[in-house]
Amino acid sequence: xxxxxxxxxxxxxxxxxxxxxYPEYVGTRMRAxxxxxxxxxxxxxxxxxxxxxEGRVGDLDHDLTRQHDGEPLGQRITVSGRVLDGDGRPVRxxxxxxxxxxxxxxxxxxRDRHPAPLDPNFSxxxxxxxxxxxxYRFVTIKPGAYPWPNHDxxxxxxxxxxxxxxxxxxxxxxTQMYFPDDPLFDRDPIFNSIxxxxxxxxxxxxxxxxxxxxxxxxxxxxxxxLRGRDATPMDDRDDDA
Amino acid sequence: xxxxxxxxxxxGPFLTIGLPWPDGPFVVAEGTPGAVWIRGAxxxxxGEPVPDGLVETWQADPDGRFDxxxxxxxxxxxFRGFGRCPTEPDGTYAIHTMKPGCVxxxxxxxxxxxxxxTVFARGLLKHLVTRIxxxxxxxxxxxxPVLGSVTDPGNxxxxxxxxxxxxxxxxxxxxxxxxxxxxxx
Numbered sequence: 001x002x003x004x005x006x007x008x009x010x011x012x013x014x015x016x017x018x019x020x021x022y023p024e025y026v027g028t029r030m031r032a033x034x035x036x037x038x039x040x041x042x043x044x045x046x047x048x049x050x051x052x053x054e055g056r057v058g059d060l061d062h063d064l065t066r067q068h069d070g071e072p073l074g075q076r077i078t079v080s081g082r083v084l085d086g087d088g089r090p091v092r093x094x095x096x097x098x099x100x101x102x103x104x105x106x107x108x109x110x111r112d113r114h115p116a117p118l119d120p121n122f123s124x125x126x127x128x129x130x131x132x133x134x135x136y137r138f139v140t141i142k143p144g145a146y147p148w149p150n151h152d153x154x155x156x157x158x159x160x161x162x163x164x165x166x167x168x169x170x171x172x173x174x175t176q177m178y179f180p181d182d183p184l185f186d187r188d189p190i191f192n193s194i195x196x197x198x199x200x201x202x203x204x205x206x207x208x209x210x211x212x213x214x215x216x217x218x219x220x221x222x223x224x225x226l227r228g229r230d231a232t233p234m235d236d237r238d239d240d241a
Numbered sequence: 242x243x244x245x246x247x248x249x250x251x252x253g254p255f256l257t258i259g260l261p262w263p264d265g266p267f268v269v270a271e272g273t274p275g276a277v278w279i280r281g282a283x284x285x286x287x288g289e290p291v292p293d294g295l296v297e298t299w300q301a302d303p304d305g306r307f308d309x310x311x312x313x314x315x316x317x318x319x320f321r322g323f324g325r326c327p328t329e330p331d332g333t334y335a336i337h338t339m340k341p342g343c344v345x346x347x348x349x350x351x352x353x354x355x356x357x358x359t360v361f362a363r364g365l366l367k368h369l370v371t372r373i374x375x376x377x378x379x380x381x382x383x384x385x386p387v388l389g390s391v392t393d394p395g396n397x398x399x400x401x402x403x404x405x406x407x408x409x410x411x412x413x414x415x416x417x418x419x420x421x422x423x424x425x426x
Contacts, residue, residue: 008347011425017249018366027251027364030286031415033423038391040370040424044344045357048309049299050323056262088242099259109255111293125259161253163260168311169299170426174361174368176250193366194248202247225244 007229008042009170010086018193025189026150042170049169053095053129062128064100064140072122074103074141076217079177079205082134083164086228090134091171097163098138099125105144105158114146139217145184157184157191164224171226178204179220249367254293256361257327265325268298268338275303276339277408279373282332283360286416290332294362296413298324298336298373300355305342328362340375346386353381353388360413369423373411374401387424396422 020032083091104116159176211219283291302320324336356373402409
């Protein structure tokens with residue numbers, strides 16, 4: 001077993017994630033812990049993690065437009081990219097799970113009270129495994145913006161929820177992918193809870209005219225970067241990659 | 242090459258569209274000899290249940306081993322180690338598993354048996370991490386370096402499950418009185 005595989009997962013130099021308490025996002029006020037986090041040295045429990053997905057992903061699970069008899073309404077799109085770690089290595093064979101609202105901005109969920117129509121041909125969930133280059137691809141429809149009760153006339157920018165496991169426990173990530181030029185960014189406390197504007201922009205996908213398929217679907221690309229490893233005395237990352 | 246990391250965002254209130262697995266709570270199948278239920282509730286700063294959360298667990302097998310290539314002792318196939326359970330309207334979750342064995346610390350000394358826990362919910366902009374320790378491991382718990390790093394006894398107690406009829410009880414209090422100790426991994 002190489003040294004690199006025993007190296008820990010490095011911590012951020014500067015804050016990348018939002019703080020737990022961000023009062024403008026009202027939901028944080030009663031749920032954010034008040035005490036500081038306790039540093040946890042990474043033992044084998046943290047240097048390992050669930051490597052699941054094989055057998056959990058059906059052939060069409062990456063295509064949210066083919067889960068019913070008919071096609072869903074809305075703008076058909078592809079969302080694709082790579083999953084890398086902070087050292088640029090592809091994260092292979094890792095499970096990605098996505099969920100989203102329909103084109104009208106309505107989730108297929110009992111607690112979504114937005115008076116927009118449900119689409120009988122859209123469930124809004126998908127999953128796939130990355131390939132040997134860390135690549136993934138989903139076919140879906142562009143989700144709509146939707147209102148939420150956080151503040152007066154609050155609307156979430158259109159987004160797709162992403163869940164990733166990576167290779168080990170510290171790489172677990174749940175986040176949201178946004179679309180370029182959304183007019184709602186400036187007003188959204190969830191997006192703006194990320195302190196660094198550059199980090200915020202890393203959640204915005206890119207329109208890709210080359211991958212856009214004529215007469216069929218617009219393409220958006222989005223790469224996801226999970227935590228990298230601490231440097232080791234003997235850097236054998238080529239061996240590890 | 243160093244790449245900047247992708248930031249976290251909240252799981253939001255509608256995670257049950259995409260994330261529950263039918264076998265999610267079953268780290269081991271029902272009927273597995275020696276299996277236990279770990280049950281608990283996720284509570285907010287008012288003591289109110291969190292009905293829209295997701296609890297995930299990751300742990301070693303009863304021998305303290307993992308089915309993972311980065312375990313330098315070698316991967317032991319067969320034990321999934323992972324549990325996932327969305328919270329119910331009353332904030333409760335349940336995971337059916339085996340009590341883990343001991344896993345070494347980074348310096349090689351033994352740690353007490355533990356389960357790593359990840360909590361996601363609307364209102365959590367990033368997931369929280371805690372650990373479940375076991376009430377029938379007094380000696381190992383007293384020597385555990387992670388438990389030892391939490392000096393306040395009341396805070397430390399939030400990391401130790403309670404006995405229950407069919408296993409253990411472990412409540413997770415996100416904020417306020419009895420706030421669970423959460424870790425920076």
